[in-house]
Amino acid sequence: MDASATRVALADDDVLLREGLASLLTSSGFEVVGQAGDAPGLLALVREQKPDLVVVDIRMPPGHATEGLEAARVIREEAPGTGILLLSAHVEVEQAMELIAAGQRVGYLLKSRVVDVGDFVETLRRIAQGGSVVDPSLVQELIAARRRDDPLETLTEREREVLALMAEGRSNAGIAHRLWITEGTVEKHVRSIMARMRLPETEDDHRRVLAVLTFLESR
């Protein structure tokens, strides 16, 4: 276990789920500083405890609409350094784009991802370290969308995999680790993809996510 006592706040209206998540995070080396059942509770908690990271359900009382997203916007304004992971029962491209556009250190995941504990903990670490995370199923939906004269048709299978991982918010090192190839090879792929898709090259992972998502959504 890393000794990174990342301080986490949880917000979800389902107590059982909240408790389960808390115990899971605690046993994975996080420090859960508090839990909230709705958006106002979460905001109070964040102001009091100043956590490194908040994990927030989008749908919460009273309206069961996008209260989590609203709360995330407020936290972003009041404490820009706080990492935010939004959990949603289903993925929506518009919500993800809105969140990613708000700045780095954010993540947008299907709620069911928490069941894959290893991946979930890794995701939290990436956010805590300043990365941005987008749910793979949402990226898959964007990449699978058929277009006439699709620029993606010109990419190889491997290049498409690299592009998808970029969109999910992986760093070059992360991509290399995932695909079992060297980081140098990943860099080569990335440069080729960015050039052919006419995307600006950037060292900033977060900006890269935003650019790739925008491209995929609007191609």
Add this chain to the structure above:
Amino acid sequence: MGSGLTQRAVAAGIVLALVVGATFVMLLYSMAGMRRSQLQAGHSTQVLVVANRLERRIMDMETGLRGYAFTGQERFLRPWQEAVAIYPKETGELKRLVADNPAQRERVHRIVAAGASYIDDYTKPLVLAARRDAGAVTVTAVAEGERRVDAIRADFSALVAAEQSLLEAQQRSSYEAARRAGAVGAVGLIASIALIAAYTAYLTRAVVAPVRRVAATAGRLAGGDLAARVPGRGVGEIGLLQRSFNTMAATLARNREELAASRSRIVTAADQARRRIERDLHDGIQQRLVSLALEVRTAQATLTTGPTTGLTTGLPDDRTELGERLNRLADGLGEAVDELREISRGIHPAVLSRAGLGPALKALARRSPVPVELDLNVPTRLPEPVEVAAYYVVCEALANTAKHARATVATVQAEARNGLLHLEVHDDGAGGAAAGGGSGLVGVTDRVEALGGRMTITSPPAQGTTLIVDLPVTGR
């Protein structure tokens, strides 16, 4: 209800019959008058002929007598003898002829009396005397005869003149009667024609024209224009027909409105139910499954992190196997959650209620197996039933395109303008699609019509399919 058309038709028929009948009666009357005048004229002519013959016989008798008086020859007596023999018969005939006219009868009486006196008191003594003595006939006696005959002839002249003036009067009256008959006939004919023309015009105005209007309106009604009504208020049965027709049209229109309202209620209720089910799936079952999976993970973690509370029972092998089973259980729960998410997306697209038509159509386009080009111009949120209907229209159209059209591209156009949401879904596929049959477009038609919208499909073979839907945005 006013007086019926039947009564009016019967009344018109009676008036016509009266006019024609009166004309005929007057014509017959005039003809009878003419006939009477002609009969009387013939009678007068007969009177004149008989009177003339009688006068001539008296003149012949006088001439013969005079010859006998001067010559004494018996042959000159023959006219006198004939006249004496036939005189009663001929005067009888004349008397009979003028029996019905008192003035003429008077004249004839005088003539007959004078004639008889002439024959008996003058001629017979004269003939006797002459036979006895041929020279006994004096000039005076002859002159006496001439005077008597002249007097009789004067009476004849009066008789003839009177009869002639009678004849003229009869001819005048006959002519008058003929003229009157002609005039009556002409007037009757003109009146009949005018009456028939007026009645025909009335029938056209009161029956034919309104019936034609009702027929035209029925045509419009059959064509779907349920606002069509018959103008004006007709007479009798025609008025009844028009009112019944308008009532029928109003009932049809009301029924259609009620049907649309009921369809709308059914669709709305179904949509609300789907939304509720989708929420329950997301906020209830899905949430619970995730919590359960988390608990399994926690249990799994406790098992593998070791004996923190002095776990002594069981062997390491058992613990590994149990951990493996817990792992599979958690994975299975995760898959169940994924399946549940797919199902709930099919029940109701959450993005539609949250973000509106644009994002929902984009999501549809992304998931379509046929490439979709979107042209969206819907800047604001629309009433929920309109958004839902539009979503399902595009959803079904794209599903049909993917299933049947063998198309390379589909375009989806959505534009909100002038209180209408205009949708167009076009593909470049095989065409030949129809709203009927097994296509999901039937359900979509119900939705569109429930909102008072219109849907048209043009799908000529080998020229692709175009679906156009217009939904009113305001109103409901």
